[in-house]
Amino acid sequence: MTRLFLVRHAPTHAKGMVGWTDLPADLADTPALDRLSAHLPDDALVISSDLTRCVATADALQGDRRRLPHDHGLREIHFGDWELRRFDEIEAEDPDHITAFWREPGPVRPPGGESWHDMRARTDAAVDRLLAAHAGETLVIVAHFGMILGQLERALGVPTTEVFAQKIDNLSVTELEHHPAGWRVGQVNHRP
Secondary structure (H helix, E strand, O other): OOOEEEEEOOOOOOOOEOOOOOOOOOOOOOHHHHHHHHOOOOEEEEEEOOOHHHHHHHHHHHHOOOOOOHHHHOOOOOOHHHHOHHHHHHHHHOHHHHHHHHHHHOOOOOOOOHHHHHHHHHHHHHHHHHHHOOOOEEEEEEEEEHHHHHHHHHHOOOOOOHHHHOOOOOEEEEEEEEOOOOOEEEEOOOOO
C-alpha cells in the first residue's frame, strides 16, 4: 500500500483563473502550516509541483522529511489565454466556450491551454511514476486544486462533473491509498 497525502498549496489571492502562471503563495498563516505539518507523517517523502506557490508551501511543511525533486507533471491545468482572467470577462467574450469548459470539462480546451483530459493524462502519469518509484511508501504531494480533484476522480471512479462539486481548500489535505487492487479514499479537504 502506498499512501498519498495531497496538499493544496497556500493561497495566492489571485482574482482570476490561475493555472501555470507562477504566483507566490501567502505563507502568513503559520499556525495553519504548523498544524498541517504536524498532521503529516514524519516518514513521508515530500514532492511538489514546480510552481513557486507549491514549492514554497512544501518548503514550509517539509520539516525533517526527505524531499524529492519538483515535478512539472503535477502542475495545475493550463488555462492558456484565460490565465489570470475572471470568469465574467471570458463569459462576456466567449460565453459558449467557457460554459462548455465547465459544463463538460473533459475534452474542452481554453484557447492555448489544456483540457481536463489533457491535465488528467499529465498528472496521472506523474502520480503513476511516483507510485512505481516509491511503492509502499508515504508521499506528501503539494499541488493544485485541479490535480487533487483529478486524483480524487481517479480514485473514486466517478464522472468529472461529480467530482467538480467537491471543495478543495488551500492548505487542506486529501488522503488516498493505492493498493494493488485499486484505490481507497480517506479524508477529503481536511483542514487540521
